[in-house]
Amino acid sequence: MKLFKYCRGVIRFRAYGGYFERFLNEAQSEGFQLWNIQKRNGIYYGRTRIKNYLKLARLARKCGVRLRTEQRNGLPFLLHRYRKRIGLVIGVFFFLTFLLMMQNFIWEIEVTGNNTLTTEQILSVARESGLQRGTSLIGLNLRVIQKDMEYHLPGVAWLTLNRKGSKVVIELHETEKKPDIADDQTPCNLIAKKDGVIKYMEIYEGEKMVKVKDSVCKGDLLVSGVTEDKFQQTRLLHSEGKVIAETYTEKTFSLPLETEEKKYTGMVKTRKHLNLFGFKLPLFIAVPIEGTYEKELTQEPLILFGKELPIGLEKMEYKEYQTIKKSYTNEEAEEILMKQISEFEKKEWENAKIISRKMVKTENNGAYVIKVDYICEEDIAQKEEIMINE
Amino acid sequence: MKKKRKAKAPFHERFAEAIELPLDTFGNLPQIQMCGNREVTVEGYKCVLEYDDNMLRIKAKQMELSFWGSELMLKYLNHENVIISGKLERIEFTLPIQNK
Numbered sequence: 346m347k348l349f350k351y352c353r354g355v356i357r358f359r360a361y362g363g364y365f366e367r368f369l370n371e372a373q374s375e376g377f378q379l380w381n382i383q384k385r386n387g388i389y390y391g392r393t394r395i396k397n398y399l400k401l402a403r404l405a406r407k408c409g410v411r412l413r414t415e416q417r418n419g420l421p422f423l424l425h426r427y428r429k430r431i432g433l434v435i436g437v438f439f440f441l442t443f444l445l446m447m448q449n450f451i452w453e454i455e456v457t458g459n460n461t462l463t464t465e466q467i468l469s470v471a472r473e474s475g476l477q478r479g480t481s482l483i484g485l486n487l488r489v490i491q492k493d494m495e496y497h498l499p500g501v502a503w504l505t506l507n508r509k510g511s512k513v514v515i516e517l518h519e520t521e522k523k524p525d526i527a528d529d530q531t532p533c534n535l536i537a538k539k540d541g542v543i544k545y546m547e548i549y550e551g552e553k554m555v556k557v558k559d560s561v562c563k564g565d566l567l568v569s570g571v572t573e574d575k576f577q578q579t580r581l582l583h584s585e586g587k588v589i590a591e592t593y594t595e596k597t598f599s600l601p602l603e604t605e606e607k608k609y610t611g612m613v614k615t616r617k618h619l620n621l622f623g624f625k626l627p628l629f630i631a632v633p634i635e636g637t638y639e640k641e642l643t644q645e646p647l648i649l650f651g652k653e654l655p656i657g658l659e660k661m662e663y664k665e666y667q668t669i670k671k672s673y674t675n676e677e678a679e680e681i682l683m684k685q686i687s688e689f690e691k692k693e694w695e696n697a698k699i700i701s702r703k704m705v706k707t708e709n710n711g712a713y714v715i716k717v718d719y720i721c722e723e724d725i726a727q728k729e730e731i732m733i734n735e
Numbered sequence: 736m737k738k739k740r741k742a743k744a745p746f747h748e749r750f751a752e753a754i755e756l757p758l759d760t761f762g763n764l765p766q767i768q769m770c771g772n773r774e775v776t777v778e779g780y781k782c783v784l785e786y787d788d789n790m791l792r793i794k795a796k797q798m799e800l801s802f803w804g805s806e807l808m809l810k811y812l813n814h815e816n817v818i819i820s821g822k823l824e825r826i827e828f829t830l831p832i833q834n835k
Contacts, residue, residue, distance in 0.1 A: 370782040373812055382809035384788040391809075 354395040354419030361388045363409025371408065377401055395421060451480045452655055453512040460519055462500070467515060470497050476506070476513065478655040479621075487513070531730055532581035535568035537561045538727040541590030551584030561590065561725070570731050581731060588726040591700070592719075596689070598682045599714040603672045607639075612665035614638070620646075620659045638663040678713035679706065686717060697723030765795035772823040774810070775802065780817045783809075791819060801827040 360368070372379055377400065382391040393401060395417075405412040427433055454471065456464045471477060474493040476485075487506040494515075495504050504517040535551065542560045546553065551568040555561060570584040614634060619626040641664065646657035673681070690699065699721040707714050743749070747761050759766060765779035777795060784799065785792040786809070791802045807821040 366783045366786055369786070369809075369812070373782070373814060376814070378813070380809070380811050382786075382812070384786065384807070389786075 350394075351418070352420045354417070354421035355392055356395050356398050356417055357390065357392050357415040358398070358401075359388055359390055359413045359415045360405065360410050362411050363405070365389050365408075365410055368405055368408040368410045371404055372401060375400070375404065377404075390415065395419070448511055449482045450655070451476070451478060451482060451511055451513055453652060454478060454515065455512065456515045456517070458517045458519070462498070462517075462519065467494075467498065467517070470494055471515065473497065482508075482511070529583050529585070531583060532570045532733075533583055533728045533730045534566055534570045535584045535586060535588065535726040536729045537563055537565045537567055537588070537590075537725045539563055539590070539592045539594075539723075539725045541592035541725055543588060543590045544722055545589045546586065547589075548584075548586035551582050551586065555588075567726055581733070584728070586726060587724050589722050590725045591722055592725065594719040594721070595716070596719065597714060597716045598685055598689075599709075599712045600673070600678045600682055601712045602675075602678060602708075603670055603711060605668045606671045607666045608669045609639075610665045610667055612636075614663040614665075616661045616663070618659040618661070620644070620655075620657050625659065634663055636665050637667070638665050673713070675708065675713060679715070682713065682715050686715065694721055694723060697721050763796055765798070765800070767800075769823075772804070774818065774820045775823065775826075777817050777819070778815060780815065783817075793817065797830070799829040799831070801829065803827070 369379070369382070377393060377397040379391050379393050382389060384390075398414075402412050454468060454476070456467050459467060468477070471490070471494060474490045474497065476487075476490050476494075487508060491504060491506045494506075495501060498504065498517075500520050502518045502520045504515065507514045507516060540560075540562050543555055543557050546555075546557060546567075548568055551570050552572045554566050554569050561567065567588050568584040568586055570582045572580050572582055574580060617628040619628055641662040643660045643662070644657060645660060646653040646655070648654070699719060701720045703718040705716040705718075707716070744752075747763075748758075751758065751760055758764065762779070765777055768776040768778075777793065777800065779796040781794040781796070783791070783793050786807075788807060789803065789805050791807050791809075793800050793802075802819060802823055803825040804821050804823040807819060807823075809817060810820045811818040
């Protein structure tokens with residue numbers, strides 16, 4: 346109510362002399378609103394709306410009451426006072442247009458529902474599809490972007506883009522991985538994956554095609570899935586079994602004795618960009634940088650009320666480095682290579698037995714080379730599906 | 736000599752009394768609502784007769800009301816209602832002389 350009165354403008358007046366009661370009653374019958382009428386020290390005080398004040402003054406003269414304005418209050422007076430200050434009007438206008446303009450940009454992108462995919466991954470796909478912070482909302486078809494993102498994101502069951510004002514929420518659900526089902530139905534053969542001499546066989550299903558102490562080549566059929574029973578009926582089986590064979594493997598490991606290594610000199614040059622909705626304004630003078638540098642980019646968005654704004658600083662750090670040559674002695678190289686070898690053995694023959702290893706150490710073209718000949722016992726059986734052509 | 740008749744209440748008042756209707760049904764009397772001695776709302780007010788800072792006399796339906804007190808203020812006025820605030824001490828009702 347008070348705000349309402351304020352908007353319409355209130356005049357506080359002072360009245361004295363004449364017939365005040367008559368003035369009051371006539372004002373009432375004319376329908377002029379008066380309130381807070383008080384008498385202090387023989388002077389009447391009251392309030393009225395500005396709209397009525399001129400007519401009220403005329404009425405007062407008729408009743409012999411002298412009316413004086415005490416205080417003007419309200420929005421109309423304020424506006425009247427500032428009517429010549431065009432800057433204010435322009436400022437308000439610009440502020441409103443700024444607000445309107447800013448509504449047409451995406452200020453925030455939120456990703457929900459991702460478990461294995463990282464938010465950065467999704468955001469980068471979104472960027473490629475044409476959705477990022479600062480993208481204009483005018484002419485933006487979220488449906489198309491959604492389709493595009495669904496196409497480019499692997500392992501996503503569904504994905505939707507919801508716009509809430511100037512914020513876009515990417516909601517998605519990832520596909521659940523199929524559990525590994527042990528396949529023991531498809532007919533298959535067992536073939537050799539390596540050359541070797543068979544030491545020992547353990548066949549659970551299928552027909553043996555080789556004997557112990559046979560030597561086989563890579564790709565040779567070891568166990569056949571096509572069997573014939575005594576009624577000469579052909580049956581297709583899912584062959585399974587272990588064929589342990591003695592194999593021979595040759596492997597060379599080498600390490601150049603002289604390597605180059607990066608060493609940072611500690612010289613860091615920083616160049617800043619002002620990032621305004623994707624437009625980058627350089628805040629430096631573009632002088633070419635000499636020497637060898639490594640770039641590193643850091644983003645420093647402006648944070649307002651805990652929300653990242655699409656305005657911020659972008660720092661590009663140029664770290665100077667020098668390449669330094671480093672050389673190994675033979676002993677050091679051997680130590681490094683031995684480590685590599687043991688790692689390789691662990692990875693390659695986890696379930697196999699190494700019978701012997703022969704190492705030949707040489708220095709060749711500035712590199713330290715270890716040649717290892719392995720003889721080991723390992724399972725060489727490999728399943729191969731039987732293709733049936735009808 | 737004509738027998739002087741005792742002034743009777745108007746018919747509708749007698750009727751209302753007879754069938755036990757509340758008195759304010761016909762709305763020909765002012766309704767006065769008071770909030771302690773701070774504020775009085777008078778419905779059925781007609782005009783202000785006299786206004787001073789310690790006395791206020793208003794005309795209402797069928798009677799005149801006088802309020803005595805200090806710092807009397809006409810808080811709100813319109814063609815029917817008036818709100819008076821201040822520190823009230825006394826209220827007086829004056830009935831105009833009928834049948835002149």
